[in-house]
Amino acid sequence: MHVDNRGPQAGRPVVIAKGVTKTYGRTRALAGVDLEVRAGEVLGLVGHNGAGKSTLMRVLAGLEGCDEGAVLVHGKEVSGEAGPRAADFRAVRMAYQETSLCPDLTIAENIWVSSRHCLPRVRWRRAAGDAVRRRLDEMFPGHGVSPRDRVEDLSIAQRQMVEITRASLVDRLDLLILDEPTESLGPDAARSLYDYVRRLTADGTAVLLISHRIREVLSVADRVAVLRDGAVTAERASAGLGEQDVLTLMGAHVAVPSDKERAAVSAGGPADGAVVAELRGATAPGLRDVSLRVGAGEVVGLAGLAGQGQQEVLERLWRPVRRDTKVRGTRAYVPGDRQRSGVLPLWSVAENLIVTAMRGLARQGLRRPAQERAAVGDWVERLAIRGGADAGITELSGGNQQKVIVARAFASTAELVLLDDPFRGVDVHTKTDLYGLIRQEAAQGRSVVWYSSENAEMAHCDRVYVFRAGRVVAELVGEEISEERIIAVSFAESDGEQSNE
Numbered sequence: 001m002h003v004d005n006r007g008p009q010a011g012r013p014v015v016i017a018k019g020v021t022k023t024y025g026r027t028r029a030l031a032g033v034d035l036e037v038r039a040g041e042v043l044g045l046v047g048h049n050g051a052g053k054s055t056l057m058r059v060l061a062g063l064e065g066c067d068e069g070a071v072l073v074h075g076k077e078v079s080g081e082a083g084p085r086a087a088d089f090r091a092v093r094m095a096y097q098e099t100s101l102c103p104d105l106t107i108a109e110n111i112w113v114s115s116r117h118c119l120p121r122v123r124w125r126r127a128a129g130d131a132v133r134r135r136l137d138e139m140f141p142g143h144g145v146s147p148r149d150r151v152e153d154l155s156i157a158q159r160q161m162v163e164i165t166r167a168s169l170v171d172r173l174d175l176l177i178l179d180e181p182t183e184s185l186g187p188d189a190a191r192s193l194y195d196y197v198r199r200l201t202a203d204g205t206a207v208l209l210i211s212h213r214i215r216e217v218l219s220v221a222d223r224v225a226v227l228r229d230g231a232v233t234a235e236r237a238s239a240g241l242g243e244q245d246v247l248t249l250m251g252a253h254v255a256v257p258s259d260k261e262r263a264a265v266s267a268g269g270p271a272d273g274a275v276v277a278e279l280r281g282a283t284a285p286g287l288r289d290v291s292l293r294v295g296a297g298e299v300v301g302l303a304g305l306a307g308q309g310q311q312e313v314l315e316r317l318w319r320p321v322r323r324d325t326k327v328r329g330t331r332a333y334v335p336g337d338r339q340r341s342g343v344l345p346l347w348s349v350a351e352n353l354i355v356t357a358m359r360g361l362a363r364q365g366l367r368r369p370a371q372e373r374a375a376v377g378d379w380v381e382r383l384a385i386r387g388g389a390d391a392g393i394t395e396l397s398g399g400n401q402q403k404v405i406v407a408r409a410f411a412s413t414a415e416l417v418l419l420d421d422p423f424r425g426v427d428v429h430t431k432t433d434l435y436g437l438i439r440q441e442a443a444q445g446r447s448v449v450w451y452s453s454e455n456a457e458m459a460h461c462d463r464v465y466v467f468r469a470g471r472v473v474a475e476l477v478g479e480e481i482s483e484e485r486i487i488a489v490s491f492a493e494s495d496g497e498q499s500n501e
Contacts, residue, residue: 011038011039011040011041012038012039013036013037013038013039013072013074013075014037014038014039014073014074014092014174014175014206015036015037015060015071015072015073015092015175015206016035016036016037016071016072016075017033017034017035017036017056017059017060017069017070017071018034018069018070018071018072019032019033019034019068019069019070020032020033020034020056020059020066020068020069020070020071020079021033021066021067021068021069021230022052022055022059022064022066022067023067024395027387027395028230029052029055029230030052030055030056030059030066030230030231031052031229031230031231032068032069032230032231033052033056033069033227033230033231033232034232035056035225035232037060037175037206037208038206039174039204039205039206040201040202040204040205040206041201041206041207041222041223042197042201042207042208042209042220042221042222042223043206043207043208043209043221043222043223043224043225044209044210044211044217044218044220044221044223044224044225044238045208045209045210045224045225045227046210046211046212046214046217046224046225046226046227046246046250047226047227047228047250047427048228048250048251048399048427048428048429048430050386050396050397050399050400051227051228051229051230051427052227052229052230052231053179053210053227054179054397054398056227057094057177057179057208057210059071059079060092060175060177060208061089061092061093061094061177062078062084062085062086062088062089062092063084063094064084065079065084066079071084073088073089073091073092073174074174076088090117090170090172091170091172091173091174091175092174092175092177093167093168093170093173093175093176093177094167094176094177094178094179095163095164095166095167095168095176095177095178095179095181096163096179097179097180097181097183097398098398099151099159099160099162099163100114100163100166101151101159101162101163101166102151103150103151103152104150104151104152105150105151106147106148106149106150106151107129107132107145107146107147107148107149107151107162108125108128108129108132108147108148109125109128110151110162110166111128111129111131111132111147111166111169112124112125112128114166114167114169115128115131115166115169115170117171118169118170118171119131128147129147129148130147131169132147132162132165132166132169133146133147135165135168135169136161136162136165138196139161139164139165139168139192139193139196140161140165140189140192140193141192142188143158143161143189144158145158145161145162155307156184156336157184157185157186157189157306157307159184160181160183160184160185161185161189164178164181164193168200173200173205174205174206175205175206175207175208176197176200176205176206176207176208177207177208177210178197178207178208178209178210178211179210180210180211180212181193181209181211182211182213182216183211183212183213183424183453184424185306186305186306186307186453187305190216194216194219194220197209197220198220209221212426212427212428213454214243214246214247215243217238217246218238218241218242218243218246221238222237222238223235223236223237223238224236224237224238224241224246226246226249226250228250228251233249234249236249247428250428274295274296274328275293275294275295275296275328276294276295276296276327276328276329276415276416276447277293277294277317277320277325277326277327277328277416277447277449278291278292278293278294278325278326278327279291279292279313279316279317279324279325280324280325280326281324282313282316282322282324282325283324284312284316284322285312286309286311286312286470287309287312287313287316287470288309288469288470288471289471290309290313290470290471290472291472292313292465292472292475294317294416294447294449295447295462296415296445296447297442297443297444297445297446297447298442298447298448298462298463299438299439299442299447299448299450299460299461299462299463300447300448300449300450300461300462300463300464300465301450301451301452301457301458301460301461301463301464301465301481302314302449302450302451302452302464302465302467303451303452303455303458303464303465303466303467303486303490304466304467304468304473304486304489304490305467305468305490306453308467308468308469308470308490309467309469309470309471310451310467311336311420311451312470313449313451313467314333314418314420314449314451317331317416317418317449318331318333318418327416328415329414329415329416330412330413330414330415330416331414331415331416331417331418332356332408332409332410332412332414332416332417332418333409333417333418333420334405334406334408334409334417334418334419334420334422335405335420336420336421336422336424336451342401342402342405343393343394343401343404343405344393345393345394347392347393348389348390348391348392348393349376349380349385349387349388349389349390349391349392349393349396349404350372350373350376350389350390352393352404352405352408353376353379353380353389353404353407353408353411354372354375354376354408354411355408356408356409356411356412356414357372357375357408357411357412357413358372359413360412360413361375373389375411376389377389379407379410379411382407382437383403383406383407383433383434383437384433385400385403385404385407386400387400398426399426399427399430400430402422402423402424402426402430402434403430403433403434405422406419406422406434406437407437410437410441410446414446415445415446415447416446416447416448416449417441417446417447417448417449418448418449419448419449419450419451420451421451421452421453422434422450422452423452423454423457424453431457435457435460438450438460439460442462455483455486455487456483458481458483458486459481459482459483461481462477462478463475463476463477464476464477464481464486466486466489466490468489468490473489473490474486474489476489
């Protein structure tokens with residue numbers, strides 16, 4: 001399979017949205033969007049959760065029609081009353097943040113499902129396997145997967161690699177839409193992806209990149225468009241644009257720990273209070289002689305490069321079945337894969353949120369609906385969950401779904417809350433709300449263990465353990481915690497240097 005980019009010349013619009021509106025019930029997701037994506041460029045699209053980014057992507061990819069306005073592909077209007085036709089959007093492909101892969105099928109079978117129109121029907125399995133293997137090698141060297149692997153057996157990062165590869169496998173690719181493509185990827189895979197993106201645009205393909213990682217967008221995009229409340233409110237060339245400039249256009253600000261929080265961090269720690277969780281020389285697959293402690297009311301971060309043992313620590317604390325792990329009190333867990341292990345898709349926001357708190361609110365084994373409604377209402381208000389308690393959980397944006405999952409953990413009576421990369425794909429507004437929630441709960445004595453793939457988030461922790469190859473290579477406290485320090489320690493250990501902190 002090859003990509004034929006002999007379509008429009010560089011700079012000409014590939015897809016144009018003119019006054020596009022889209023409404024779901026009482027929710028107006030798009031309110032007159034005007035946007036064009038040009039051949040040979042990367043257009044970065046940014047905006048807070050609920051701004052309408054995912055809806056706009058589905059409309060531009062021909063997956064949904066618009067209520068008003070028009071979508072043009074190569075100058076031809078393709079948003080007729082009968083809805084979009086697949087043939088008109090065949091050269092427009094989209095890689096989803098929450099992957100569209102069929103978990104029960106192999107990688108090769110998934111490729112056949114999405115790209116069968118450009119694969120031979122005879123010996124299709126081998127053709128699909130060869131095509132995806134070549135493209136994976138090209139986009140993500142060292143990916144570590146085989147076309148015969150079942151999708152459900154892959155890690156989150158591997159599934160994301162396959163999802164992006166799947167979207168690129170077509171006989172002609174004019175526009176590639178990438179929705180939060182690097183949220184599940186490590187830094188090496190992200191760099192490889194953007195190297196490939198630059199090769200694509202050099203050949204004339206247009207790329208539309210949606211990401212909450214503003215610095216990443218600015219490093220790869222030619223233009224940046226801001227989507228706010230369902231409309232494009234600003235467009236700028238990325239040259240000379242800084243992260244704070246983009247955040248200002250979004251109406252956002254970066255949350256940083258206050259001086260008061262920093263003072264509390266410096267004064268506190270597990271030595272000053274009860275230890276609620278502890279690992280002593282834990283060794284197992286993925287862990288090598290790991291020791292750490294979590295104090296009452298302490299926020300402990302697990303940092304370092306992805307896949308270095310952080311998830312194994314969370315799993316050990318969630319199920320402390322070995323003698324080298326001690327956990328006192330009850331626990332709640334926020335998984336990293338919200339679609340597979342987080343949301344209950346057939347339930348409402350209220351049902352998803354309150355399910356873990358029911359036992360604590362019940363009396364003599366009987367549910368108390370009034371108390372449950374009050375608790376749900378309190379959390380919906382505290383975290384400004386759009387859609388409200390009665391909305392279906394799948395009707396919410398990814399960021400609002402994540403708020404519900406985090407609220408569910410904190411609404412329980414758990415004394416220890418375990419967070420596995422809880423802000424993956426979440427906008428700066430939502431992050432600010434959740435940072436504040438974590439600090440409030442810690443101030444009331446609840447303990448939190450938090451893994452994040454974004455090292456800058458560790459500044460909100462009291463104590464940070466930096467991991468490398470299954471070992472703790474540094475323990476940072478208070479003002480020692482910084483993104484630069486974490487990165488330096490992580491890579492120093494990989495170069496063979498020793499850290500005795």
